[in-house]
Amino acid sequence: MNRTLISRRLVAPLLALSLLGAGAVAVAGTAVAGEPAPREDAAVGTPAEAAAPAVESLTAHADVTTVRAWQQFRITGKTQGVKPGYTVLLQQKRSGEWKFLPAETTVNRDGSYSLRVKLGMKGKNELRIVTGERGTAISKTIQITVR
Template sequence: MNRALRYVTVGAVAVSLLAGGSAAAFAAPQHLHSPSPVVATAPAAASLTAKASTTTVKAWQEFRISGVAKGIKAGSKVTVQQKQGVKWVSLPAQSPVNKSGAYSVRVKLGLKGANQLRIAAGQTVSPVVKVTVR
């Protein structure tokens, strides 16, 4: 085929495609062009519960704080925090969250008197738990 005939053939095919002859075969399905409603869902807010196994202990007597972590990934560490003056201080008592969201931390306190404790995982904290050390 000579060059001029090739150009005419390619030109005719291009014109028919542009005119919509076989353009539908090359077009994307219609559902890709129409917007579908997008429903934005906020992630579940993380929360922690906490309960001490006892409310009164002797100095350095071990007790447990246990609870459930919701919206916190399994394997993440929860840490015990103690209120000292006006600040919350993290204690070296940690425990991982299991697959069902439960945790249990062993704690020993030496600071006599009423102690305010809470569990923390990142910015998420539990309600305050009170334990008195005698």
């Protein structure tokens, strides 16, 4: 690999970062003049990617699939990219809309959380966990049947 190609690969991400600081918009995956476009399977690790914030994600699992009305059960999960002490909240799908339930907990230092839940609405209930009021990270839906 020649010096010109190496310097272009190093300068392009740094230039993108400096433009972002000046209020410009950068598009990920753009090619530098005279270079082929990055491949989908290309290795990760450029300085621009290292500076990017971690993407928030979370998992959620219930310890049961069926409960009696108002029987307590537990939802546990792990988060990634969520700071310890941050709040995760429970939502329930009602009439096609996700509504917050009065159940929340904080994320532990290892990224885990645990939440005790009681449901009174009989039938199939769809639940999910979200981070914060805006729901920046959302778990997959959990199905709980209340008898």
